[in-house]
Amino acid sequence: GAVVSQHPSWVICKSGTSVKIECRSLDFQATTMFWYRQFPKQSLMLMATSNEGSKATYEQGVEKDKFLINHASLTLSTLTVTSAHPEDSSFYICSAGTSGQGETQYFGPGTRLLVL
Protein backbone atom coordinates (compact mmCIF):
# COMPACT_ATOMS: atom_id res chain seq x y z
CA GLY A 1 0.00 0.00 0.00
CA ALA A 2 0.78 3.74 -0.01
CA VAL A 3 2.15 3.93 -3.53
CA VAL A 4 2.79 7.25 -5.22
CA SER A 5 3.51 7.46 -8.92
CA GLN A 6 4.90 10.25 -11.06
CA HIS A 7 4.64 10.77 -14.76
CA PRO A 8 6.70 11.23 -16.77
CA SER A 9 9.80 9.71 -15.18
CA TRP A 10 11.99 11.88 -17.35
CA VAL A 11 11.49 14.64 -19.87
CA ILE A 12 13.68 16.66 -22.21
CA CYS A 13 12.31 19.90 -23.55
CA LYS A 14 13.40 23.02 -25.34
CA SER A 15 13.89 26.28 -23.50
CA GLY A 16 10.69 28.30 -23.37
CA THR A 17 8.28 25.38 -23.37
CA SER A 18 6.09 24.30 -20.47
CA VAL A 19 6.25 20.90 -18.86
CA LYS A 20 3.58 19.23 -16.73
CA ILE A 21 4.44 16.59 -14.16
CA GLU A 22 1.74 14.44 -12.59
CA CYS A 23 1.79 12.97 -9.11
CA ARG A 24 -0.77 10.34 -8.17
CA SER A 25 -1.51 8.48 -4.97
CA LEU A 26 -2.56 5.08 -6.25
CA ASP A 27 -4.14 3.39 -3.27
CA PHE A 28 -4.97 6.10 -0.78
CA GLN A 29 -6.45 9.56 -0.66
CA ALA A 30 -3.89 12.27 -0.14
CA THR A 31 -5.15 15.35 1.60
CA THR A 32 -1.80 17.02 1.14
CA MET A 33 0.79 16.72 -1.57
CA PHE A 34 4.28 18.15 -1.49
CA TRP A 35 6.63 19.08 -4.31
CA TYR A 36 10.39 19.02 -3.92
CA ARG A 37 13.30 19.86 -6.16
CA GLN A 38 16.66 18.17 -5.94
CA PHE A 39 19.78 19.32 -7.77
CA PRO A 40 22.58 16.80 -8.40
CA LYS A 41 24.27 15.59 -5.25
CA GLN A 42 22.17 17.93 -3.14
CA SER A 43 19.30 17.51 -0.73
CA LEU A 44 15.60 17.85 -1.39
CA MET A 45 14.24 21.36 -1.14
CA LEU A 46 10.55 21.82 -0.48
CA MET A 47 8.97 23.95 -3.19
CA ALA A 48 5.32 23.99 -2.25
CA THR A 49 2.54 22.26 -0.41
CA SER A 50 -0.89 21.72 -1.87
CA ASN A 51 -4.16 20.69 -0.31
CA GLU A 52 -6.96 19.31 -2.40
CA GLY A 53 -9.24 22.04 -3.65
CA SER A 54 -7.22 24.97 -2.37
CA LYS A 55 -4.31 27.07 -3.56
CA ALA A 56 -0.80 25.82 -3.04
CA THR A 57 1.47 27.30 -0.41
CA TYR A 58 4.87 28.13 -1.83
CA GLU A 59 8.14 28.24 0.05
CA GLN A 60 10.12 31.44 0.09
CA GLY A 61 11.98 32.01 -3.14
CA VAL A 62 9.79 29.74 -5.26
CA GLU A 63 7.91 31.62 -7.99
CA LYS A 64 4.28 30.58 -8.00
CA ASP A 65 3.75 31.86 -11.53
CA LYS A 66 6.64 29.77 -12.78
CA PHE A 67 5.75 26.57 -10.94
CA LEU A 68 2.01 26.12 -11.24
CA ILE A 69 0.52 23.56 -8.90
CA ASN A 70 -2.94 22.11 -9.20
CA HIS A 71 -4.38 19.64 -6.70
CA ALA A 72 -7.70 18.89 -8.33
CA SER A 73 -8.52 15.65 -6.52
CA LEU A 74 -7.47 13.61 -3.53
CA THR A 75 -5.33 11.41 -5.75
CA LEU A 76 -3.79 13.81 -8.26
CA SER A 77 -1.56 16.85 -8.12
CA THR A 78 0.24 18.42 -11.06
CA LEU A 79 3.27 20.67 -11.27
CA THR A 80 3.69 22.72 -14.43
CA VAL A 81 7.04 24.33 -15.07
CA THR A 82 6.15 27.25 -17.30
CA SER A 83 8.56 28.70 -19.85
CA ALA A 84 11.27 26.34 -18.72
CA HIS A 85 14.91 27.39 -18.85
CA PRO A 86 18.09 25.35 -18.49
CA GLU A 87 18.43 26.38 -14.84
CA ASP A 88 15.10 24.62 -14.18
CA SER A 89 16.73 21.32 -15.06
CA SER A 90 16.46 19.24 -11.92
CA PHE A 91 14.94 16.18 -10.30
CA TYR A 92 11.39 16.91 -9.17
CA ILE A 93 9.91 14.67 -6.50
CA CYS A 94 6.40 14.68 -5.11
CA SER A 95 5.11 13.15 -1.93
CA ALA A 96 1.66 12.56 -0.55
CA GLY A 97 0.37 12.42 2.97
CA THR A 98 -2.85 11.89 4.82
CA SER A 99 -4.18 14.19 7.49
CA GLY A 100 -2.55 14.22 10.88
CA GLN A 101 0.74 15.46 12.23
CA GLY A 102 2.49 12.16 12.71
CA GLU A 103 1.86 10.66 9.31
CA THR A 104 4.59 9.59 6.97
CA GLN A 105 4.91 11.15 3.58
CA TYR A 106 5.03 8.69 0.73
CA PHE A 107 7.35 9.70 -2.05
CA GLY A 108 7.03 9.29 -5.77
CA PRO A 109 9.93 7.99 -7.87
CA GLY A 110 10.77 11.44 -9.19
CA THR A 111 10.83 13.14 -12.57
CA ARG A 112 14.08 14.18 -14.16
CA LEU A 113 13.72 17.34 -16.23
CA LEU A 114 16.35 18.47 -18.69
CA VAL A 115 15.81 21.79 -20.43
CA LEU A 116 17.97 22.37 -23.48
Place this chain on the structure above:
Amino acid sequence: SQQGEEDPQALSIQEGENATMNCSYKTSINNLQWYRQNSGRGLVHLILIRSNEREKHSGRLRVTLDTSKKSSSLLITASRAADTASYFCATKKGRGVGANNLFFGTGTRLTVIP
Protein backbone atom coordinates in the same frame (compact mmCIF):
# COMPACT_ATOMS: atom_id res chain seq x y z
CA SER B 1 16.75 28.01 6.35
CA GLN B 2 15.31 25.10 8.23
CA GLN B 3 17.44 22.62 6.38
CA GLY B 4 19.47 20.37 8.61
CA GLU B 5 23.02 19.23 8.17
CA GLU B 6 24.41 15.75 8.08
CA ASP B 7 27.83 14.37 8.55
CA PRO B 8 29.77 12.83 7.18
CA GLN B 9 28.90 13.92 3.66
CA ALA B 10 30.30 10.65 2.40
CA LEU B 11 31.15 7.39 4.12
CA SER B 12 32.82 4.32 2.69
CA ILE B 13 32.97 1.08 4.68
CA GLN B 14 33.54 -2.62 4.19
CA GLU B 15 30.60 -5.01 4.10
CA GLY B 16 29.81 -6.24 7.59
CA GLU B 17 30.95 -3.06 9.32
CA ASN B 18 28.60 -0.64 11.03
CA ALA B 19 27.77 2.75 9.54
CA THR B 20 26.88 5.78 11.62
CA MET B 21 25.44 8.97 10.21
CA ASN B 22 24.66 12.11 12.16
CA CYS B 23 22.08 14.80 11.62
CA SER B 24 21.74 18.22 13.23
CA TYR B 25 18.73 20.48 12.89
CA LYS B 26 17.79 23.99 13.87
CA THR B 27 14.19 24.28 15.06
CA SER B 28 11.92 22.52 17.52
CA ILE B 29 10.45 19.38 16.04
CA ASN B 30 7.54 17.01 16.41
CA ASN B 31 9.40 14.13 14.84
CA LEU B 32 12.50 13.27 12.85
CA GLN B 33 12.57 10.78 10.03
CA TRP B 34 15.28 9.01 8.10
CA TYR B 35 15.01 8.26 4.41
CA ARG B 36 17.10 6.37 1.92
CA GLN B 37 17.56 7.31 -1.72
CA ASN B 38 19.20 5.17 -4.34
CA SER B 39 20.92 7.14 -7.08
CA GLY B 40 18.42 9.01 -9.21
CA ARG B 41 15.44 7.43 -7.54
CA GLY B 42 12.71 8.39 -5.11
CA LEU B 43 12.91 8.23 -1.35
CA VAL B 44 12.16 5.28 0.87
CA HIS B 45 11.04 5.94 4.42
CA LEU B 46 13.18 4.06 6.93
CA ILE B 47 12.19 5.09 10.42
CA LEU B 48 10.44 7.83 12.38
CA ILE B 49 11.35 8.93 15.89
CA ARG B 50 9.16 11.31 17.86
CA SER B 51 10.43 14.20 19.91
CA ASN B 52 9.63 12.41 23.17
CA GLU B 53 11.60 9.33 22.18
CA ARG B 54 15.33 8.88 22.63
CA GLU B 55 16.02 5.69 20.73
CA LYS B 56 14.28 3.47 18.25
CA HIS B 57 15.17 0.23 16.50
CA SER B 58 14.00 -1.32 13.26
CA GLY B 59 15.82 -4.40 12.04
CA ARG B 60 19.45 -3.42 11.46
CA LEU B 61 18.65 0.26 12.01
CA ARG B 62 19.07 2.12 15.26
CA VAL B 63 18.13 5.78 15.56
CA THR B 64 18.82 8.09 18.47
CA LEU B 65 17.46 11.55 19.10
CA ASP B 66 18.82 14.21 21.43
CA THR B 67 16.44 17.17 21.38
CA SER B 68 18.63 19.19 23.75
CA LYS B 69 21.43 19.07 21.20
CA LYS B 70 19.06 19.07 18.22
CA SER B 71 20.77 16.05 16.79
CA SER B 72 20.05 12.51 15.68
CA SER B 73 22.10 9.57 14.55
CA LEU B 74 21.35 6.61 12.32
CA LEU B 75 23.30 3.41 12.84
CA ILE B 76 23.19 0.63 10.28
CA THR B 77 24.65 -2.55 11.67
CA ALA B 78 26.24 -5.38 9.69
CA SER B 79 26.14 -3.36 6.50
CA ARG B 80 25.55 -4.95 3.12
CA ALA B 81 26.51 -3.85 -0.36
CA ALA B 82 22.80 -3.26 -1.00
CA ASP B 83 22.83 -0.56 1.70
CA THR B 84 24.81 1.66 -0.67
CA ALA B 85 22.66 4.78 -1.08
CA SER B 86 22.22 8.33 0.15
CA TYR B 87 20.61 8.74 3.54
CA PHE B 88 18.69 11.83 4.57
CA CYS B 89 17.23 12.96 7.84
CA ALA B 90 14.10 15.08 7.71
CA THR B 91 12.35 17.02 10.44
CA LYS B 92 8.75 17.99 10.93
CA LYS B 93 7.71 20.86 13.17
CA GLY B 94 4.28 19.51 13.91
CA ARG B 95 2.68 22.83 14.71
CA GLY B 96 2.28 26.30 13.34
CA VAL B 97 2.73 27.29 9.73
CA GLY B 98 4.04 24.40 7.70
CA ALA B 99 3.40 21.94 10.52
CA ASN B 100 3.44 18.93 8.23
CA ASN B 101 6.28 20.04 5.98
CA LEU B 102 9.45 17.98 5.93
CA PHE B 103 12.81 19.71 5.87
CA PHE B 104 15.66 17.55 4.73
CA GLY B 105 19.26 17.41 5.82
CA THR B 106 22.12 17.60 3.39
CA GLY B 107 22.48 13.83 3.21
CA THR B 108 25.21 11.23 3.66
CA ARG B 109 26.37 9.19 0.71
CA LEU B 110 27.13 5.68 2.00
CA THR B 111 29.17 3.22 -0.02
CA VAL B 112 29.45 -0.33 1.24
CA ILE B 113 32.29 -2.22 -0.39
CA PRO B 114 31.64 -5.94 -0.92
